[in-house]
Amino acid sequence: MTTAMAGDRADARRNRAKVLAAAADAMAEQxxxxxxxxxxxxxxxxxxxxxxHFPSKQALLEAVFARHLEDLVASGERLAARCAPTEAFxxxxxxxxxxxxxxxxxxDVVVADTxxxxxxxxxxxLRFRQVLAALLQAAQRAGGVRADVAPEDVAALAAGCVSMLxxxxxxxxxxxxxxxxxxxxxxxxxxxxxxxxxxxxxxRCEECGSALTVxxxxxxxxxxxxxxxxxxHRRRLAG
Amino acid sequence: MTTAMAGDRADARRNRAKVLAAAADAMAEQxxxxxxxxxxxxxxxxxxxxxxHFPSKQALLEAVFARHLEDLVASGERLAARCAPTEAFxxxxxxxxxxxxxxxxxxDVVVADTxxxxxxxxxxxLRFRQVLAALLQAAQRAGGVRADVAPEDVAALAAGCVSMLxxxxxxxxxxxxxxxxxxxxxxxxxxxxxxxxxxxxxxRCEECGSALTVxxxxxxxxxxxxxxxxxxHRRRLAG
Amino acid sequence: MTTAMAGDRADARRNRAKVLAAAADAMAEQxxxxxxxxxxxxxxxxxxxxxxHFPSKQALLEAVFARHLEDLVASGERLAARCAPTEAFxxxxxxxxxxxxxxxxxxDVVVADTxxxxxxxxxxxLRFRQVLAALLQAAQRAGGVRADVAPEDVAALAAGCVSMLxxxxxxxxxxxxxxxxxxxxxxxxxxxxxxxxxxxxxxRCEECGSALTVxxxxxxxxxxxxxxxxxxHRRRLAG
Amino acid sequence: MTTAMAGDRADARRNRAKVLAAAADAMAEQxxxxxxxxxxxxxxxxxxxxxxHFPSKQALLEAVFARHLEDLVASGERLAARCAPTEAFxxxxxxxxxxxxxxxxxxDVVVADTxxxxxxxxxxxLRFRQVLAALLQAAQRAGGVRADVAPEDVAALAAGCVSMLxxxxxxxxxxxxxxxxxxxxxxxxxxxxxxxxxxxxxxRCEECGSALTVxxxxxxxxxxxxxxxxxxHRRRLAG
DNA sequence: TATGAATGAGTCTTCATTCAT
DNA sequence: CATGAATGAAGACTCATTCAT
Numbered sequence: 002m003t004t005a006m007a008g009d010r011a012d013a014r015r016n017r018a019k020v021l022a023a024a025a026d027a028m029a030e031q032x033x034x035x036x037x038x039x040x041x042x043x044x045x046x047x048x049x050x051x052x053x054h055f056p057s058k059q060a061l062l063e064a065v066f067a068r069h070l071e072d073l074v075a076s077g078e079r080l081a082a083r084c085a086p087t088e089a090f091x092x093x094x095x096x097x098x099x100x101x102x103x104x105x106x107x108x109d110v111v112v113a114d115t116x117x118x119x120x121x122x123x124x125x126x127l128r129f130r131q132v133l134a135a136l137l138q139a140a141q142r143a144g145g146v147r148a149d150v151a152p153e154d155v156a157a158l159a160a161g162c163v164s165m166l167x168x169x170x171x172x173x174x175x176x177x178x179x180x181x182x183x184x185x186x187x188x189x190x191x192x193x194x195x196x197x198x199x200x201x202x203x204x205r206c207e208e209c210g211s212a213l214t215v216x217x218x219x220x221x222x223x224x225x226x227x228x229x230x231x232x233x234h235r236r237r238l239a240g
Numbered sequence: 241m242t243t244a245m246a247g248d249r250a251d252a253r254r255n256r257a258k259v260l261a262a263a264a265d266a267m268a269e270q271x272x273x274x275x276x277x278x279x280x281x282x283x284x285x286x287x288x289x290x291x292x293h294f295p296s297k298q299a300l301l302e303a304v305f306a307r308h309l310e311d312l313v314a315s316g317e318r319l320a321a322r323c324a325p326t327e328a329f330x331x332x333x334x335x336x337x338x339x340x341x342x343x344x345x346x347x348d349v350v351v352a353d354t355x356x357x358x359x360x361x362x363x364x365x366l367r368f369r370q371v372l373a374a375l376l377q378a379a380q381r382a383g384g385v386r387a388d389v390a391p392e393d394v395a396a397l398a399a400g401c402v403s404m405l406x407x408x409x410x411x412x413x414x415x416x417x418x419x420x421x422x423x424x425x426x427x428x429x430x431x432x433x434x435x436x437x438x439x440x441x442x443x444r445c446e447e448c449g450s451a452l453t454v455x456x457x458x459x460x461x462x463x464x465x466x467x468x469x470x471x472x473h474r475r476r477l478a479g
Numbered sequence: 480m481t482t483a484m485a486g487d488r489a490d491a492r493r494n495r496a497k498v499l500a501a502a503a504d505a506m507a508e509q510x511x512x513x514x515x516x517x518x519x520x521x522x523x524x525x526x527x528x529x530x531x532h533f534p535s536k537q538a539l540l541e542a543v544f545a546r547h548l549e550d551l552v553a554s555g556e557r558l559a560a561r562c563a564p565t566e567a568f569x570x571x572x573x574x575x576x577x578x579x580x581x582x583x584x585x586x587d588v589v590v591a592d593t594x595x596x597x598x599x600x601x602x603x604x605l606r607f608r609q610v611l612a613a614l615l616q617a618a619q620r621a622g623g624v625r626a627d628v629a630p631e632d633v634a635a636l637a638a639g640c641v642s643m644l645x646x647x648x649x650x651x652x653x654x655x656x657x658x659x660x661x662x663x664x665x666x667x668x669x670x671x672x673x674x675x676x677x678x679x680x681x682x683r684c685e686e687c688g689s690a691l692t693v694x695x696x697x698x699x700x701x702x703x704x705x706x707x708x709x710x711x712h713r714r715r716l717a718g
Numbered sequence: 719m720t721t722a723m724a725g726d727r728a729d730a731r732r733n734r735a736k737v738l739a740a741a742a743d744a745m746a747e748q749x750x751x752x753x754x755x756x757x758x759x760x761x762x763x764x765x766x767x768x769x770x771h772f773p774s775k776q777a778l779l780e781a782v783f784a785r786h787l788e789d790l791v792a793s794g795e796r797l798a799a800r801c802a803p804t805e806a807f808x809x810x811x812x813x814x815x816x817x818x819x820x821x822x823x824x825x826d827v828v829v830a831d832t833x834x835x836x837x838x839x840x841x842x843x844l845r846f847r848q849v850l851a852a853l854l855q856a857a858q859r860a861g862g863v864r865a866d867v868a869p870e871d872v873a874a875l876a877a878g879c880v881s882m883l884x885x886x887x888x889x890x891x892x893x894x895x896x897x898x899x900x901x902x903x904x905x906x907x908x909x910x911x912x913x914x915x916x917x918x919x920x921x922r923c924e925e926c927g928s929a930l931t932v933x934x935x936x937x938x939x940x941x942x943x944x945x946x947x948x949x950x951h952r953r954r955l956a957g
Numbered sequence: 958t959a960t961g962a963a964t965g966a967g968t969c970t971t972c973a974t975t976c977a978t
Numbered sequence: 979c980a981t982g983a984a985t986g987a988a989g990a991c992t993c994a995t996t997c998a999t
Contacts, residue, residue, distance in 0.1 A: 050960070154417055157405075165400030635892065965994105
């Protein structure tokens with residue numbers, strides 16, 4: 002009986018794993034909106050079975066994300082145990098980018114700190130954050146990474162690199178961009194003190210809606226040109 | 241010129257602009273999957289009116305993307321006319337990142353070169369690419385940007401920066417990251433010849449499905465540890 | 480002034496005619512469900528103009544039907560004036576079939592006596608019926624048509640011939656069928672006193688729903704075969 | 719055989735049959751445009767259930783048509799097995815007309831050879847055509863049907879008879895018409911070599927649009943009468 | 958327990974009709 | 979008076995979730 006029960010539990014465990022893997026694949030290929038039925042089909046189970054293991058589609062998505070984070074954590078711990086601090090840190094970043102870009106649509110949601118503040122994901126995310134922070138701190142202590150960088154910076158940088166890699170069709174060229182970007186974390190890199198971003202609101206032609214250039218001085222522009230100004234004038238007369 | 245009948249169409253033009261703006265806002269806030277009814281509600285019109293101006297939801301999305309690209313193009317042309325080449329180029333990149341990150345979910349689809357190869361968007365995208373290439377080339381001639389960078393690299397870099405900025409809650413910190421990344425394009429930056437990415441396939445425990453480290457030598461690992469190996473053994477005996 | 484007004488009215492009259500013709504064409508080609516906008520487009524007017532002349536789409540359809548009936552009436556009167564009774568009668572039938580089959584989807588609704596008992600169509604339909612009855616009676620008096628035929632019979636026969644002609648791709652062959660059918664009205668034709676129609680209701684297998692042969696004697700069949708009988712039996716046991 | 723799992727599918731099979739029957743009824747009563755929701759309501763299921771069994775409304779319609787054809791085929795095979803050739807042939811035609819007229823709007827689409835050449839219906843239609851051709855040939859060999867009749871003729875004739883029966887409110891009278899028409903297929907019937915159809919184009923009054931008689935000689939008529947001729951003259955003066 | 962059938966709310970889209978211009 | 983833009987009520991179809999078998 003014990004074995005039979007154990008066998009049953011093992012069946013269930015295997016089913017759970019199959020569903021999780023199928024969900025990860027399906028989401029990587031078709032996006033996060035992939036129908037649950039498609040996931041069930043890929044896993045070779047019925048829709049009901051998916052619901053037996055995950056109370057909702059949301060929960061399934063979060064399990065996929067958590068799983069991804071766990072994989073990243075495993076990679077980080079492996080590197081921490083085997084490499085010198087700086088090497089481990091950059092290796093970790095490369096692993097994050099590599100694994101995440103392989104997982105397609107999953108990554109954006111997972112790496113960044115802003116998105117999906119759902120309960121249930123917290124534990125895996127926390128663990129990931131701890132590993133990241135530890136590797137960063139060690140590398141900073143070893144002098145391999147600039148001191149003015151926070152763990153959140155690294156996470157955001159990684160998210161950006163995933164996007165880059167996804168946006169560049171030519172993969173080697175994409176990897177070069179990633180290395181270029183990550184090198185910005187090294188102490189040698191200097192940040193240009195360039196112009197800051199405008200914080201002006203979107204200003205548009207009141208008549209046709211096209212974007213307007215905001216000039217710092219003088220009377221604010223309301224229309225994109227003489228034609229629209231005239232049109233508005235005419236309407237004022239009519240109204 | 242367009243006076244006589246324009247009165248009639250002014251309403252329609254304004255409505256079209258309202259719909260486009262509402263769509264851009266809604267998509268920025270709620271993602272590209274925002275229901276068309278929500279867009280109509282925000283624009284203060286009926287669903288039918290949206291369809292009068294855009295033959296399908298797809299077409300509406302593409303009009304929003306095209307509009308975004310046109311805004312970027314306008315910004316690029318303004319900078320090209322007013323600033324020195326290098327300044328214009330980096331100013332353009334900052335504008336791209338700034339405007340795109342304001343527009344939330346729209347940007348990813350628009351800036352990158354891989355996504356959404358739909359007809360109809362082509363014209364705006366082509367124009368954008370031309371402006372980008374021209375600014376890049378001018379900056380490279382002026383010695384302000386590394387020579388080994390293609391327009392596609394810049395586009396991908398911009399897409400990555402948008403993600404970064406979106407991932408970093410602290411906006412000034414996010415901007416610092418963006419500058420750090422863009423500085424990688426300056427001739428002074430050097431790309432580390434680091435380890436290359438693994439191209440090994442995903443290898444997982446046959447029993448529980450967790451990720452496995454692939455080691456270059458020795459017998460391939462099949463299980464994540466002793467527990468799973470034992471479980472599999474037991475099942476082989478039973479089966 | 481008077482002429483100007485008259486000109487206006489003439490414009491309106493021409494517009495009405497254009498709409499009516501466009502509607503007839505559109506309905507003949509695309510069916511009675513053709514969108515009103517398509518009709519307006521073909522007529523070269525706005526949707527509002529259609530509504531100025533016809534209070535609803537329904538009314539427009541009925542005007543088209545009435546117009547068709549008027550054409551038929553005109554044809555009938557012409558023939559009555561010019562030909563011998565029997566010739567006129569059969570010529571009228573051929574005209575009905577010919578014109579109606581040209582008008583595609585319009586005919587079914589118009590010729591038959593059962594369909595569309597809407598007010599407004601009545602006048603034209605009544606007129607049509609009168610002409611048909613007069614021609615029939617004259618032909619019967621001349622001995623060219625069997626005496627046991629009512630005007631309703633002729634109308635139904637005509638409706639059937641239109642269907643025939645529409646169903647036969649090969650037009651000459653279709654016309655032969657029509658003549659064959661109409662010849663049944665001549666006194667020489669004899670109606671076979673064949674078996675009458677079953678009036679038995681649709682009987683179907685209670686398990687799978689397939690059609691069953693109804694046999695006049697013996698116990699009524701409930702299932703299409705042994706398989707379904709067994710299935711039903713099993714369910715009775717289970718229930 | 720199909721016992722173990724059949725229990726699960728029996729429900730589905732019954733539901734499929736219910737939907738099919740409801741669709742046939744609804745289409746017979748309300749036409750082919752009957753909303754899918756109405757069909758679902760009649761079947762006592764949700765809209766989704768209809769879609770589980772038929773991938774689209776189109777597919778459902780075709781299933782209904784195919785089912786109708788299968789019923790006709792069954793009837794034909796029964797008659798072929800039990801009756802003498804000529805009797806079987808005319809009995810088959812009567813069955814077609816009877817069953818089809820009961821099914822209202824379904825018949826037109828199904829019996830004729832021109833309409834709805836959709837894939838998927840082909841198999842059932844082919845089968846129907848084979849049975850029809852076989853019965854026809856046998857009857858012709860037996861001398862009960864004219865030799866110059868093709869299967870397509872018979873199909874078109876049947877379609878016409880269905881229309882006839884539908885157009886004649888008085889059912890016995892309608893049946894008489896059908897027998898009259900079908901008797902045209904017997905060898906004794908002779909086809910009158912009457913006047914052929916005009917192939918002249920539609921000629922209409924240029925002023926009011928009413929139909930004009932085309933006369934073979936003389937100057938072509940442009941207006942329906944003096945009134946319209948005068949109106950047109952006046953407009954020419956004004957214009 | 959696993960399955961997949963059923964459900965029904967929600968989405969895109971069309972089109973008859975109204976109404977401002 | 980003509981135009982065509984706006985409206986909104988349906989209709990076809992999808993899919994997360996529940997539940998009978």
